Amino acid sequence: MSVSTGTVLGTARIGKRTKDLTKRLEPGDIAVIDHEDIDRVAAEALVERAPAAVVNAARSTSGRYPNAGPQILVDHGIVLVDDCGDELFANVADGALLTIAEGTVRAGASTAATGIRQSPESIAMAIEESRENLSEQLELFARNTLEYMLREKDLLLDGVGAPEVRTALDGRPVLIVVRGYHYKEDLATLRPFLRENRPVVIGVDGGADAVLEAGWDPDMIIGDMDSVSDRALASGAELVVHAYRDGRAPGLERLRELGLQDRSVVFPAAGTSEDIAMLLADEKGASVIVAVGTHGTLEEFLDKGRAGMSSTFLTRLRVGSKLVDAKGVSRLYRQRISTPQLVLLAVAGLLALAVAMWATPGGQATFQLLGARWDDALSWFTSLFATRPATGT
Structure with missing residues (x-):
């Protein structure tokens, strides 16, 4: 204070x-x-x-x-x-x-x-x-992108290295959730998509907690398991541990402590956990990949502050047309029609209908009938309050 x-x-x-x-x-x-x-x-x-x-x-x-x-x-x-x-x-x-x-x-x-x-x-x-240093960062990003492409060409081009998983992805829509920009608003906006399509929901590390907070259960959790809660890990989701390229997987130690190692598989790969989530979904035959909170702009790549973000750029090229980036979709629906505007629109529609009906003989007869009914109702209502003459004794 x-x-x-x-x-x-x-x-x-x-x-x-x-x-x-x-x-x-x-x-x-x-x-x-x-x-x-x-x-x-x-x-x-x-x-x-x-x-x-x-x-x-x-x-x-x-x-x-x-x-x-x-x-x-x-x-x-x-x-x-x-x-x-x-x-x-x-x-x-x-x-x-x-x-x-x-x-x-x-x-x-x-x-x-x-x-x-x-x-x-x-x-x-x-x-x-x-801003004066942006050109240097762009050059560094380009070098990292080329190095990653040469080092991980098998994974990017052929899917070599993706592990076998129990969750069925073939032919199904997949929703990948990362705790990134506007993830809460976008998840709320995507509720109709979740209800109607029942996609496979993949939480990337803390993205699994975002899914739970939104009222859904993750089917799979992918990451190094350092920023996901015990509650999310114990939710029943399949666990895919992101390991280093040499096979080291620090996240497995935490799963062993929780007794969850039997529900986990290891995915050794360079790049970020959101990259391997997209690559795994694509490799296992997902029909469409909807991404929430993932990184897709230069600012987001630089915000991440790591050379591995070049892998995200190439992963998006690899996944191609399957990927639907839902980041910012909530902004499209932020300007909704207000209640007074709806009332005005309804009144304008009724007036237009009335004019169209008045232009036809049948419509004129209908209005005359309605007018007569209105006069009868008004006369009955006024008669209730009319002064009655006093009766002599």
Whole structure:
């Protein structure tokens, strides 16, 4: 909470992984993170939890590319203190009461860290400067794309390496859900599609929790299993563990601890988990692949902050016309017809019908009959209130 102009007081909630921290944040807390180049998805997740401030050990905008996260936080009135350094985590304990004054973060009476308090003006300047580095990022992306294409040509061209799964995909529509841009709104908009087509629902890591939150059950969960809840893993879905190309699968250890290894298969592949979800659905004969929250634009690729995103670009080329990207579909239906507009439209339709009927002899006879009925009803109604003459005795 704000205790005075420019000063913020709140309880510290610490998490180097922003997506894990947001699960513990309460309104008014101070999020203590270590997240270079805060992306749009992370910023929107933080905004949803309504912290009083975000204190970042790293730089929220490194200058690598114009990321939207810091702007989103500040636009929602969340104080952002940047580039506080490693001493932030050494000096702040989870649950400690923090006071933020300008760029100084205090835990009790001692100074825990000092950073840069961002403003709309400083963020706009950083974004403008980072635009100059886009050409370098595009060159790096192109090199990574070529390297991935040469290394994974068998998987991209022939599907070699896709494991056998129990879930039947052949000839069926498949819905792939990733916790990405507008995934909640798009899932809500796709409810009629889910009801009518009953697709195979694949949650990619935390996307499985998004499916459960929307009121559906995932048929399959694909990923390295680091950001999906125990509840989702125990939902009965088939589990496909994304492993490194050499076969190492850290996610299997978690499944063993939960006793779920018997329901899992391993998929060794480079790239991202959403890539292998698309490749698996395509390889197993899905009739159409509807993707929610997946990455498809340059901003999203750069937001992900990893060279492997070039694989997503090539995977989309591999899947081809089967892929229907539902990202942003909710925006198409955001401007709905209001109730007054519907009433006006109905009145205009009735007037047009009345004019058309009046132009025909049958219509004129109908109006005359209705008029007579109306006069009879009006006369009966007025007679109820008419003064009756007094009767003598």
